[in-house]
Amino acid sequence: MNRRDFVRLSGVGLGAAMLPDTWAAGKPVPAAELLNPGLDPAAKKILADVALNTAKSRGATYADVRIGRYLRQYFFTRETKVENIVNSESYGVGIRVIADGTWGFAATNQVTKEGIARCAERAVALAKANAEIQTEPVVLAPQKGVGVVSWKTPIQKNAFEIPVKEKVDLLMKVNNSALQNGAAFVTSNLFFVNEQKYFASSDGSYIDQDIHRLWPTFTVTAIDKAAGRFKSRDALSAPIGMGYEYLDGLASEKHSVMGYPTVYRYSYDMVEDAILAAKQAKDKLKARSVPAGKYDMILDPSNLGLTIHESVGHPLELDRVLGYEANLAGTSFATLDKWRSKNFQYGSNMVNFVADKTQPHTMAAVGFDDEGVPCKEWNLVKDGILVNYQATRDQVHILGETASHGCSFADSWDSVQFQRMPNVSLRPSPDKYSITDMIRDVEKGIYILGRGSSSIDQQRYNFQFSGQLFYEIKNGEIVGMLDDVAYQSNTQEFWNSCARICDQDDYRLFGTFFDGKGQPGQASAVSHGCPTTRFNGVNVINTGRKI
Known part of the structure; x- marks a missing residue:
């Protein structure tokens, strides 16, 4: 069964089989409550074992449990007024199992031994009900248990400890x-955001993570x-x-x-x-409205990051490639036949994209994904050639691989985990090359900073992006500000027009804090690193007033 069918069928079953205590949205709490340490890992392990043992006794061949506490504090202001301050906490347990070769999932906000045992029983019951129409059993890549471990975002100052004032x-x-x-x-x-996530599985993993x-x-x-x-x-x-x-x-x-x-x-x-x-x-x-035409584009990471997200990150999600996201967010032009050819030119030979959840300071950085897989880095595009996708434990066999990429994620304890985008980043040039060097090498171009409007088709191929700031370049010098700029291309043409990339000294992060995907919808956070990069001969349109 694919993930899309699993979510649909489980949703039908949940309507009849799950109890009212299985859903709890984030509730408002006082700011001081956000500093409550919650349960210690030893207490969570006891509860997790209740879930694992109950699931096994009811016939599950695999089980994992996530005990999650999700804390959020948001501030909204306008001019001289504070419009809103939101402090919220969401706390509960999600249990996923395989029984009769089929996934089952249930969740509860009753974080007690009794509540967790009932939840595990429901998860197994749902898996067995789904198995009646399952045509192919779940193929789960092996994952050795890591024992009792912990991981924490390396921070110097906990944002929740800073006074609201x-x-x-x-x-x-x-x-x-x-x-x-x-x-x-x-x-x-x-x-x-602070996510306090505890994961345990029948593989023998007990993982406590504190993410900021x-x-x-x-x-x-x-x-x-x-x-x-x-x-x-x-x-x-x-x-x-x-x-x-x-x-x-x-x-x-x-x-x-x-x-x-x-x-x-x-x-x-x-x-x-x-x-x-x-x-x-x-x-x-007062800026001059841009004359439409072909330009060499110098894109700052604050602009290029979004283009990477939409034209590289999303189309290389394997579930999207397989059509699981077609109903909501489309498919992908980067189909498996292109990957199997081993020569699909995604970009010029200087283009190298890596996926990872390990890079410090990135928003998707964790020690282990939501399937207990240690996170790593792997190539998506190497020397311009498409070489891989993003896949989870139940997907990698499609690629002929035996180990998950470690990119499973759920946005809450009551959400089922599935494949989410890891950090997807463009490697810097190994040769010394600065933004100043890049500008000096351009005769007719535009230097763009900041994220603007964006549009991309359902296959993540044809697109149009804008920005916040636009500077005209003539004969190696910035000569003034432009306005009404948007660049148009398709993914393959655009990345094959990549002509120069700055070095590591200019490598910076962009990110999206609320990236939506899935049905029911979930939101994740992900970063995209890159240096300033030049693309030659890109089509620019005028989006505003007449020249």
Whole structure:
């Protein structure tokens, strides 16, 4: 049974078989409650063994249990006001089993021995019910148990320990700084997430993980009342897998390009970026509208990251390739026949994409995925050639492999885990090459920063992307700001036009904090690393006013 059928059939069964206690959304809690340590790993192990032993006694040949506590704190402000602060906690248990060769899943928020035992019984009952229409048994790649282990996002400052007032004061300073520098409107936000995830399986794994992510962001808007026009600029921050140290400005590693926009790596000055954004939003009101045509495109990581996400990350998800996502989000042009040919030219020979969940500070970084598989790095595109996909324990046999890639994920204890995008990143050039060098090598081009509007077809092939900031390049120099820019291409043509990539010194992260997939829908967070990269002869259209 494929995952899509499993979710559909389990959903039908759940409506009749599951008890009311099996669903619990995040509930509002006081901010202080977010610092409650919760159960210790020894207590979780006792509960996990109840689930595993019950499932086995009812006929399961495999079982795993996830005890999850999900904490979230979100801030929303506008100009001089705090519009909302959200503190929420979600806590419960999800149990997945194989019985009679078929998956079954059940979840409960009754985190007691009795509640967990009942939940395990339901999971096995659902698997056996589904087995009546199963045509092929689940093929699960072997995974040796890792015993009792733990992993934690390496953080210096737990964001939840920072007083609410300090966070509000930061956002008010961001807003005031933007307003004082020409913005007419400004909204700013902080998103903090802590996932306390405990995984145990009948393979012999007992894994405790403590995962932290955050995202500071804003939008500033400048207006021209006389012309009746407005322009906005979003934050150039990256969502990141770090603690509050990302925002303290103490380890800021930043640089400017020939006097133009400042960019950040692993520390972010939100106030400084807001000041710059207000000035640039005003500059955009006066910017020259781009003449449509062919240009060499220099794409900053804050822009290219989204293009990687949509044109590389999503089309190389094996479940999408197999059609499991067709009803919601489409399929993929990168079909198995192209991979089997061993010569499908996904990009130019300098293009190398890797998938991983291990890179420090990335949002998908964990020690083990939600199937208990140790995370690793593997090649997706090597020297321009498509060489692999993203797959989980019950998928890799399709690729002739015997070990999972370690990219299974569930966004909550009451969600069934399935294949989710790991970090997908473009390797930097091994040769020394800077942004300044790249600009000097361009005769007619556009330098683009920031994430803008995007559109891509259902096969992740034909696309159009925009940005936040556009700078015209003539004869090796930036000569001014442009506006109304969007670039169009298809995935294969675009990546084959990749002509130069900067080196490791320019490697930076982009990410998406709320990446949706699946039915029922789930959200995950993922990062994409890359240096500034040049693409030659890309089609640019004018999206706005006449020239």
